[in-house]
Amino acid sequence: MSTLPAGKAIYFTSDHHFGIPDRERSLQRELRFVRWLGQIAPDAHQLYIMGDLFDFWFEYRTVVPRGYALLFGALAEMVQNGIEVHYFRGNHDMWAFNYFEQELGFTMHRHPEFKTLGSKNFYLAHGDGLGPGDRGYKLLKKVFASPVNQWLFRQLHPDFSFRMALYWSRRSRYANIAREGMEDARGCYLDEQWLKAERLPRHAAAVVEQNPDTHFLVFGHWHLPVHLTFGQAHYYNIGDWISWFSYLRFDGNSVKHHAFETESNVFPHL
Numbered sequence: 145m146s147t148l149p150a151g152k153a154i155y156f157t158s159d160h161h162f163g164i165p166d167r168e169r170s171l172q173r174e175l176r177f178v179r180w181l182g183q184i185a186p187d188a189h190q191l192y193i194m195g196d197l198f199d200f201w202f203e204y205r206t207v208v209p210r211g212y213a214l215l216f217g218a219l220a221e222m223v224q225n226g227i228e229v230h231y232f233r234g235n236h237d238m239w240a241f242n243y244f245e246q247e248l249g250f251t252m253h254r255h256p257e258f259k260t261l262g263s264k265n266f267y268l269a270h271g272d273g274l275g276p277g278d279r280g281y282k283l284l285k286k287v288f289a290s291p292v293n294q295w296l297f298r299q300l301h302p303d304f305s306f307r308m309a310l311y312w313s314r315r316s317r318y319a320n321i322a323r324e325g326m327e328d329a330r331g332c333y334l335d336e337q338w339l340k341a342e343r344l345p346r347h348a349a350a351v352v353e354q355n356p357d358t359h360f361l362v363f364g365h366w367h368l369p370v371h372l373t374f375g376q377a378h379y380y381n382i383g384d385w386i387s388w389f390s391y392l393r394f395d396g397n398s399v400k401h402h403a404f405e406t407e408s409n410v411f412p413h414l
């Protein structure tokens with residue numbers, strides 16, 4: 145059993161989508177994230193980045209994308225100071241191969257995992273492609289996971305391929321934001337029954353049914369801070385680092401939502 149040292153905490157963050165909407169505005173969010181890392185460093189035992197740190201990421205054998213120097217420096221410093229950084233790949237950075245591991249010292253995760261943190265049982269996943277339906281996306285994920293397709297993509301000039309990839313990811317991102325905006329307008333996310341009928345909570349309910357000793361389930365992906373309960377199990381979506389600047393803190397006992405550098409009471413629905 146892993147133990148959490150007294151006075152220490154484990155932090156969860158996700159869906160920063162650094163790189164959008166443009167270099168300058170992304171940098172503002174990156175610097176805000178670096179300030180957050182500085183704030184949590186004194187009591188952080190582990191940090192979990194639950195996916196989509198970048199809106200698009202691809203690494204070549206000898207070259208990595210331009211930018212993010214301050215961000216990488218701050219994360220590498222955490223690892224140097226003995227804070228474990230775990231990274232669950234999201235749907236926007238499934239092409240993170242071994243750079244984060246080799247250069248920054250992250251522990252990489254590609255699939256959902258059960259983990260005991262302190263004395264509690266966690267189920268951790270980014271959240272894409274889980275739950276019923278969404279067959280189009282699941283197929284697309286297989287296409288992107290194919291080594292042949294990755295090799296083909298690597299043959300393109302990066303100035304061209306990154307422009308193309310960002311164009312596509314922006315389109316899907318804007319579509320999501322539009323969809324989420326509609327949900328907000330309808331007030332759906334305040335409605336527990338509506339939330340529990342969505343894909344990820346349905347997946348979570350099935351996980352809890354098969355693993356009744358699960359205490360906490362933590363997901364990214366949804367870009368909406370959510371807290372639900374399934375029996376004794378607590379379900380969370382972290383939110384994002386685009387409009388919520390939300391994160392989770394686990395003190396060994398309970399998990400709580402917080403937001404960084406925003407007005408208090410930004411989670412009226414939690």
Ligand SMILES: [Mn+2]
Pocket residue numbers: 159161195196234236365366367
């Ligand atoms: Mn995302």
